[in-house]
Structures are given as structure tokens and as C-alpha cells.
Amino acid sequence: MNWKIKKFKELSGEEMYEILKRRNEIFVVEQKCIYQDCDNKDKSAYHLFLDKNGKIIAYLRILEKGVSYNEISIGRVLVDKDYRGKGLARQMLLKVIDFIKNNLDETIIRISAQEYLTRFYKSLGFEEVSDVYLEDNIPHIEMLYKE
Template sequence: MEWKIKKFNDLTNIELYEILRLRSEVFILEQNCNYQDLDRKDYDSYHLFQINENNEFTAYLRILPKGISYNEVSIGRVLTKPSNRKNKSGRMMIETAINFIEKQLGETEIRISAQKYLIKFYESFGFKITSDEYLEDNIPHVEMFYNK
């Protein structure tokens, strides 16, 4: 399994296609969310993704610099391919993202909008709930904050 982090303009056409295909598979088809995935925030984001030995894209998230979604750096569009959810790649992906944010971007604060069922997962990395529950695309979410 290989992890890559790239800015939007450094993605190949195939990488971009596979990222968008995976986001569509998980967020639009699996979670049955009818929303505008292509929100132009990808242009300024870092894209972290995993490719397995069969060249399949199996996990993805985007890292948004300060001022794009929040005053702090944020992580969004976090997903793992359904067939890849039992192998801890989600945990490795969040650890990789936090490490990149702290070491490469020099930031210590991260804000996210987390699906409610993932609260304990994000708390295990040090994120704390900072909002009441709210609906985003008809899925319960909470805002969470990480401060090293």
C-alpha cells in the first residue's frame, strides 16, 4: 500500500479521476447524499490517498489550508473504500494527515466536521467536540477541534 499527498495541480488526470470516482462511490452512492461534491475547494487543497498493489484507490481525504473552510487547517472528504475498511487504513490516513499538517504545514490546530458515528474514532486522535449536533446532507455531524 502506498500513500501519496499532492496539491491539486500535481495530480495526474488518472489520479484526479480515481479520487472523484471514489468520492462519488462512497458519498453519493453508498451514503445516498445528493450534494455538490465539486465545491472548488479541491483547487487549494492537499489530496492524501492510498493506492493498493492492484493500483486501486482505497482511501482518500483532503487537507484544506487555513481560511478555506475554517480559520484553522481542516480535513475533509475522509473516506475508505468499503472493501478496505477492516485493515486500519483509516487510522493510518488520519495519522498521516496530522503528521503532514504539523510537520510540513507547521500547524497545530485542525478543525473538522465529523459524522456523528465517527466521534470516538476522531477522539482517539485528540479531537474534541466543539458544537451541538447538526445535519449536513441529512447525516448527523458535529464540529471537532484538534490542538497539539
């Protein structure tokens, strides 16, 4: 299994297909959430993912300042259901925080987290900065990481 981080133009067609497939399986089918996944933000994003024999088993995207928020942000965070509970999400978040600090020279990260994951993100240093709100009919909360 290899962690990879790539800009959109560096992704192969197979990698992008797997990323979109996995995002749709989890967010649209599993979470029963109808939303526009292809939002043009992927084109300017970094994509961090764990590949196992051509299958994406963990993924997130990093959006530059000004794309979604005034700060760098991360989103579309997922772990394949067969690999949950093994610490991959924590490992991935630690990797992305390190990448953002050391490669993008940023120390503030904003996320729109699903509310049920608040405690997980708090354990990584994120703090709640909004009230709970509905996004695509799922309770979310904005959280901020500051170094």
C-alpha cells in the first residue's frame, strides 16, 4: 500500500476514475446523499490517497486558499468501509497536516466536518468554529486547525 499525493494533472485516468468511484460509493450511495460531486474544485486540488493494488482505500482532497474558504481546506475525506477502524483516517490526516505545513507553508486549515466526526477532528487539533448546520441534509460543523 502506498500513500500518494498528486495534483489533478498528475493523476492517471485510472486514478481519477477510482477516486470518483470511491467518493460516489461512500457519499452518494452509502450516505444516501445526492449532491454534485464533480464541482470543478478537483482541477486545482491536491489529492492524497492510499492505493492498494489499484483500489483507493483512503482519500481526501486539499483545496487552496480562496477555493472554498479564505484558508486552505480539506474535504471529501473517506476510508473504504472494509478498512475503517484500522487508524487509516488518523494516519491520513496527520500526513495532510504535515504536507500543508511543510510543503504549502500554511498553518491554518478549515474543514466542514460531518458532526459525528467532531471528536475525531478535535483529537487532531481542530476546534469548532461554527454552530451545526445542514449540508446536503447531513449535520456539519466548521472546524479550524491552527498551528
